[in-house]
Amino acid sequence: MRAVPVSGRDLLTRLGPDAARWALLRPAGHDLPDLDPAHLLSQREDNALFRVQYAHARTRALMRNASQLGIIPQPQPQPQPHDAPAEPGAYRHPAEAALLALLADYPRTLEAAARHRAPDRLARQLVALADGFFRFHDACPALPSGESGESGESGERKPSAVHRSRLALADAAGAVLAGGLHLLGISAPDHL
Known part of the structure; x- marks a missing residue:
């Protein structure tokens, strides 16, 4: 020190x-x-703390918007081997797989941070998770939009298994970000 x-x-x-x-x-x-x-x-992209807190706030906003649309997050099973048909909504996109890998690595990182008394490891994992969430958020829409030919009465696409599974992944990312920030004694705001 x-x-x-x-x-x-x-x-x-x-x-x-x-x-x-x-x-x-x-x-x-x-x-x-x-x-x-x-x-x-600064509330800019070059501020790692802002990115982590903003990623958490975005996950909460997704969940609020999903609730208003009546969409319930529902995780889907991982894709099966190539000879089996993939489940609808299974996490197949590279951004989804990368975010899942970061979430899966979190317990190991947390244990190592505690064992070595190195909170910087947890902070770096939270930054990586926030960055992974933003890549996922940009590449894999978690909420339906009106851009497709499939439309409901309001002109928007109906939610699918993919939307529900992506919402579940975003919710998991938000929970991990909030928990990690809490362990560091830092707030995880729902709005920024």
Whole structure:
């Protein structure tokens, strides 16, 4: 551990509790923390804490919108071997598979972070998970849109098994992001 060139009170005053904790917990023990308020408090893509909190907020927004549309998340089984027909809604897209892999790796990362007393490992996993969620979010719509020829009375596509399974994956990502932030003592806002 290296001494931080500012008092804890000054750090909390300048950054607030979330950014201060992130600044001190994200770098590895041998690295100096980035204490620049302009970077840590910006709501931009280059701020890792913002990306993690925003990813969580997006998952919550998806769940709110799904609830308003009456769509219930429902996970689907993994694709079967090539000789078996794939289940409808099974996670076949590369962005879905990548997000699933990050979620599956979370318990191992969490255990290693605890064993080595290295919260930076958890913080890096949360950043990777947030980035994986955004790739998934951009490539795999979790809610139906009106762009297809299949339309209901309102002009929007009806929800399918794919939508329900993608919502379940987004919900799982949100739960892991919230849990990881909570373990670091950082808030996981539902709205940003």
